[in-house]
Amino acid sequence: MLSHQEMEETMQLIPYVRYGSWTEKGRRSENQDSLLIHLDPLVASFAVADGAGGHQFGKQASELTVSAIKSELASNTDYTPDYFQLLFKKKYEQINSYLFQESQKRNVIMATTLSMIHIFANELIVSNVGDTLIYRLRNGILERLSAIHTVAWTEYEQGKLTKEELQHHPSQHVLTKAIGAKDTIEPYYETLKTNKRDIYLLCSDGVTNFITEDRLKQLFHQLKQFTNEELTELCSTCVHEALTNDGNDNATMIAIQIV
Numbered sequence: 109m110l111s112h113q114e115m116e117e118t119m120q121l122i123p124y125v126r127y128g129s130w131t132e133k134g135r136r137s138e139n140q141d142s143l144l145i146h147l148d149p150l151v152a153s154f155a156v157a158d159g160a161g162g163h164q165f166g167k168q169a170s171e172l173t174v175s176a177i178k179s180e181l182a183s184n185t186d187y188t189p190d191y192f193q194l195l196f197k198k199k200y201e202q203i204n205s206y207l208f209q210e211s212q213k214r215n216v217i218m219a220t221t222l223s224m225i226h227i228f229a230n231e232l233i234v235s236n237v238g239d240t241l242i243y244r245l246r247n248g249i250l251e252r253l254s255a256i257h258t259v260a261w262t263e264y265e266q267g268k269l270t271k272e273e274l275q276h277h278p279s280q281h282v283l284t285k286a287i288g289a290k291d292t293i294e295p296y297y298e299t300l301k302t303n304k305r306d307i308y309l310l311c312s313d314g315v316t317n318f319i320t321e322d323r324l325k326q327l328f329h330q331l332k333q334f335t336n337e338e339l340t341e342l343c344s345t346c347v348h349e350a351l352t353n354d355g356n357d358n359a360t361m362i363a364i365q366i367v
Contacts, residue, residue, distance in 0.1 A: 125152045125227060126367055128339030130347045131360040134314060141312045141360035142170040144177055144224075150187035153177075154362050155224035156240050158312045160217065160286045169207055169220040169288055176203050177224070189299065192226050193233055200237070200287070200295045207288025219288035222295075223254050223310055227302065227364065234298045237285045241316050243324065244300075245307040250325040253308075255296035257285035281313065305333070306366040311346075314357035318350035328363065339363045 125147075133139035140159030146152070157173045159166020180199055186192075200222075211218040221238025234242055234253045239261075242254035259279035263269045269277060287293060307328050327342055334342075343361040350359045 124229065124367055125364060126334055126336050126339055127152075127154065127362065127364040128334075128336055128341070128343045129360075129362040130340065130343035131358070132347050132351060133358050134351050135356050136358055138167055139358045139360075140166040140170055141314070141358040142167075142174040142220075143310075143360055143362060144174045145362065146178060146181045148181070148184075148187065150228065151192070152227045152364070153181055153224070154227075154308075154310060154364060155222060156310045156312055156360050156362060157223075157287075158221045158238065158240050158314075158358070158360070160219040160221060160238070160283060160289065165211075165214075165216050165218040166220065169218045172207070173203050173220050173222055173287060176206075187228070189226070189228055189231060189233060193297065193299070196224070196226075196233075196235060197295070197297070200235070200293055204287045204293035205291070208291050211288055217289075219283075219286040221283070221312075222287055225308060225310070225364070227308075227366070231299060231301050232308070234300065235295045237287055237293060237295045238283055239281065239313050241309075241311050241313075243309040243311070243321075245309070245325060245328050246303060246305075248325070248329055250321055250329075253298065253300070257296075258283055281317075302366045304366055305331075307334075308364045308366075310362040312358060312360040314355055314359035315346055315350045315361050317357065318353040318355040318359075319346055323349070333367050334365050339365065 144155035157170035159170040221240040223236035223240040236254040259282040260277035
């Protein structure tokens with residue numbers, strides 16, 4: 109976690125963003141979730157990757173994915189939204205190709221989800237593959253911004269399952285898309301305008317499977333400007349509540365507020 113000094117430096121560097129994060133391995137032997145926080149004067153980038161299915165190489169897949177994105181951001185010099193969308197479309201493809209080839213060579217499953225946002229002065233780019241969710245809380249309304257790439261969710265969208273059946277479906281967590289699972293990848297993308305006081309939440313399924321959307325809204329719906337420390341504490345609260353509510357997975361969360 110960041111020190112108080114690092115948080116203060118972040119506040120000076122990125123005057124329009126506050127953020128916090130928390131991750132725990134829970135009951136698992138290792139934490140296969142990886143998170144990214146990268147701050148530049150003109151764009152703030154955040155991501156959560158969840159090694160798919162608890163497989164042996166899930167941790168390696170999520171760490172490699174986040175590391176590759178971090179390297180791309182560190183060397184980048186063009187901070188326009190249009191360029192970022194092109195850049196990361198290519199990056200998704202590169203990472204996917206590498207992980208898929210490694211999976212084939214080793215005869216193992218080496219895959220991960222990825223949910224990512226890039227925040228500019230008055231807009232953001234949302235992208236994702238898998239079931240790591242991105243929410244926006246605006247004016248008291250919590251809205252999911254990311255796509256859900258699972259077998260059960262696809263059947264629900266096709267009208268084959270009711271909402272209640274979806275919650276208990278055996279394929280609820282079986283992914284239809286993951287980075288490294290197939291030789292090609294088609295991420296979900298959306299560009300949106302930001303408003304002051306918007307809050308964006310990135311949550312691995314170890315959080316969203318064990319804490320309700322109503323509870324997320326209750327915790328974050330305060331008509332105030334949060335500090336980095338307060339957002340970190342709220343992320344910690346969500347993660348620990350999820351683990352207390354019979355959570356049996358790694359749990360990771362990032363919260364960002366536009367100020």
